[in-house]
Amino acid sequence: xxxxxxxxxxxxxxxxxxxxxxxxxxxxxxxxxxxxxxxxxxxxxxxxxxxxxxxxxxxxxxxxxxxxxxxxxxxxxxxxxxxxxxxxxxxxxxxxxxxxxxxxxxxxxxxxxxxxxxxxxxxxxxxxxxxxxxxxxxxxxxxxxxxxxxxxxxxxxxxxxxxxxxxxxxxxxxxxxxxxxxxxxxxxxxxxxxxxxxxxxxxxx
Amino acid sequence: xxxxxxxxxxxxxxxxxxxxxxxxxxxxxxxxxxxxxxxxxxxxxxxxxxxxxxxxxxxxxxxxxxxxxxxxxxxxxxxxxxxxxxxxxxxxxxxxxxxxxxxxxxxxxxxxxxxxxxxxxxxxxxxxxxxxxxxxxxxxxxxxxxxxxxxxxxxxxxxxxxxxxxxxxxxxxxxxxxxxxxxxxxxxxxxxxxxxxxxxxxxxx
DNA sequence: TAGATTGTTAATCGATTAACAATC
DNA sequence: TAGATTGTTAATCGATTAACAATC
Numbered sequence: 001x002x003x004x005x006x007x008x009x010x011x012x013x014x015x016x017x018x019x020x021x022x023x024x025x026x027x028x029x030x031x032x033x034x035x036x037x038x039x040x041x042x043x044x045x046x047x048x049x050x051x052x053x054x055x056x057x058x059x060x061x062x063x064x065x066x067x068x069x070x071x072x073x074x075x076x077x078x079x080x081x082x083x084x085x086x087x088x089x090x091x092x093x094x095x096x097x098x099x100x101x102x103x104x105x106x107x108x109x110x111x112x113x114x115x116x117x118x119x120x121x122x123x124x125x126x127x128x129x130x131x132x133x134x135x136x137x138x139x140x141x142x143x144x145x146x147x148x149x150x151x152x153x154x155x156x157x158x159x160x161x162x163x164x165x166x167x168x169x170x171x172x173x174x175x176x177x178x179x180x181x182x183x184x185x186x187x188x189x190x191x192x193x194x195x196x197x198x199x200x201x202x203x204x205x
Numbered sequence: 206x207x208x209x210x211x212x213x214x215x216x217x218x219x220x221x222x223x224x225x226x227x228x229x230x231x232x233x234x235x236x237x238x239x240x241x242x243x244x245x246x247x248x249x250x251x252x253x254x255x256x257x258x259x260x261x262x263x264x265x266x267x268x269x270x271x272x273x274x275x276x277x278x279x280x281x282x283x284x285x286x287x288x289x290x291x292x293x294x295x296x297x298x299x300x301x302x303x304x305x306x307x308x309x310x311x312x313x314x315x316x317x318x319x320x321x322x323x324x325x326x327x328x329x330x331x332x333x334x335x336x337x338x339x340x341x342x343x344x345x346x347x348x349x350x351x352x353x354x355x356x357x358x359x360x361x362x363x364x365x366x367x368x369x370x371x372x373x374x375x376x377x378x379x380x381x382x383x384x385x386x387x388x389x390x391x392x393x394x395x396x397x398x399x400x401x402x403x404x405x406x407x408x409x410x
Numbered sequence: 411t412a413g414a415t416t417g418t419t420a421a422t423c424g425a426t427t428a429a430c431a432a433t434c
Numbered sequence: 435t436a437g438a439t440t441g442t443t444a445a446t447c448g449a450t451t452a453a454c455a456a457t458c
Contacts, residue, residue, distance in 0.1 A: 005424070005425065007424090007425065007426095008425095009400070009401050009404050010397050010400075010401060012400070013396065013397040013400040013401075014380075014397070016400075017378065017396070028438085028439060028440085029439075029440075030439080037380070038426095039426075039427060039428095040427095040439090041426075041427050041428065041429090042425090042426060042427075044439090044440065044441065044442085045425095045426080045427090045441085045442085047441090048440095048441060048442070052440080052441070053440095054439075054440050054441075055433090055434060055439085055440075056432075056433045056434045056438075056439050056440040056441085057433080057434050057437070057438040057439050057440075058434070058438085058439075058440090059438095059439070059440085060440095072404070073400045073403050073404050073407070074403035074404055074406060074407030075400065075403060079403065079406065088296070088297040088300045088301065089297045089301070091293070091297065092293040092294045092296065092297040095293045096293065096294070096395075098378065098395060098396060098399075099399065101396075102396060102399045102400065102403065103403070104399055104403075142406065142410055143402065143406065166406060166409060166410055167402045167405055167406055169398065169399075169402060173222065173303065175219075175242070184402070184405045184409070186398050186401060186402060188393065188395070188398060189218075190301075190303060190393070191218065191222070191303060191306075191307060192215050192218040192219070193374065193391050193393060194303075194304070194307045194309055194374075195214070195215075195217070195218040195221075195278045195280065195307065196214050196215060196218075196391060197348065197372045197374060197389070197391060198278050198279035198280060198284065198307065198308070198309075199214050199277070199278050199279055200372055200389045201279060201284065201347065201348065201371060201372055202278070202279030204371060204389070205347055205371055210448070210449065212448090212449065212450095213449095233414085233415060233416090234415075234416075235415080243450095244450075244451060244452095245415090245451095246450075246451050246452065246453090247449090247450060247451075249415090249416065249417065249418085250417085250418085250449095250450080250451090252417090253416095253417060253418070257416080257417070258416095259415075259416050259417080260415085260416075260457090260458060261414075261415050261416040261417085261456075261457045261458045262413070262414040262415050262416080262457080262458050263414085263415075263416090263458070264414095264415070264416085265416090
């Protein structure tokens with residue numbers, strides 16, 4: 001089986017979303033290109049990694065393609081998620097409806113602030129961070145979202161990985177280290193994005 | 206002048222942050238590589254686009270390099286910012302200290318929800334969305350952060366661009382369209398990231 | 411001077427685009 | 435069958451890595 005380039009996966013997300021919003025039964029790579037700004041070749045190539053979904057002279061059956069992408073991306077099932085860090089951002093994430101739409105369910109949340117522990121947000125009780133390992137093991141959770149100050153990140157990542165977490169979405173401006181690729185880390189780094197903006201503005205205003 | 210590849214800018218952000226955290230007066234590309242996981246060649250090449258900052262056999266003077274990167278990225282000045290959409294995420298962003306550290310100051314915030322208008326968060330009074338253009342023009346603001354439901358995004362982007370906004374940081378899962386590159390848009394798309402996680406988990410658990 | 415590390419050119423790798431035979 | 439659009443191979447483009455002469 002040929003290797004899937006990592007750039008392809010985010011493309012699939014965009015094709016998927018575009019199909020959801022389209023009413024058409026068939027879309028050609030040309031039409032998809034208009035909607036997504038990816039080139040028709042790119043689209044055909046990307047889809048080609050996973051099979052033959054199109055019909056020459058007609059295009060892609062949107063209902064079929066939708067189901068295929070769901071299967072490829074793993075959107076056809078649910079995932080249990082733990083949230084660590086219930087500050088401003090963590091609270092916003094707890095209430096974020098988008099997670100559920102993608103099948104991600106935040107099942108428990110942790111903080112080290114005594115004033116927050118025991119409080120309920122969106123029907124989730126905030127637990128003491130010292131119970132992290134016990135709860136994660138008991139509930140067999142594999143995904144963590146962490147919204148922590150950057151100095152706390154590395155230690156929490158170590159603890160999460162030690163109790164079986166396989167994927168971590170990190171919002172702090174730091175790239176935590178994980179031993180022998182035991183888990184995948186995705187960093188959402190607002191600082192880097194802001195600095196890209198600053199660079200752009202510097203030379204365009 | 207040679208063209209700067211777009212991938213270089215995010216690298217600079219990481220070099221910058223690494224220098225800030227290091228106590229050393231000099232760092233070689235080899236040492237920076239250990240800290241950033243970029244290859245030594247990559248680091249020398251990236252910096253080479255902007256000048257000659259290193260001293261053969263010694264490495265890079267961290268104080269000088271820090272100032273150089275600040276200048277390149279535009280971190281040596283302040284930027285006024287408008288926030289549109291004060292829901293859960295918008296509120297979290299209003300209180301986010303990281304912006305100020307990067308020189309981004311949220312000067313005003315807008316929402317269309319009557320119950321929010323007039324309220325104060327972090328000393329910013331939430332204004333009626335219908336006053337958007339007037340306020341932005343008067344304060345001469347060039348940067349917007351939008352935390353809106355996706356159906357509201359395209360119209361607000363149009364309005365922002367029409368009154369002179371040059372850069373927009375968008376958190377909704379949609380890629381808004383801007384006429385003739387009148388403004389830069391940076392999309393922080395949590396859906397895409399979640400789907401990357403789902404894809405990873407699908408084949409590793 | 412000898413040793414170390416830069417800056418830069420050439421080689422490699424990966425992703426995007428172009429071209430076109432296969433096929434509905 | 436003729437026209438349209440796929441799937442796939444070849445060409446191009448851009449980013450990363452390797453190599454090494456220049457230099458502190």
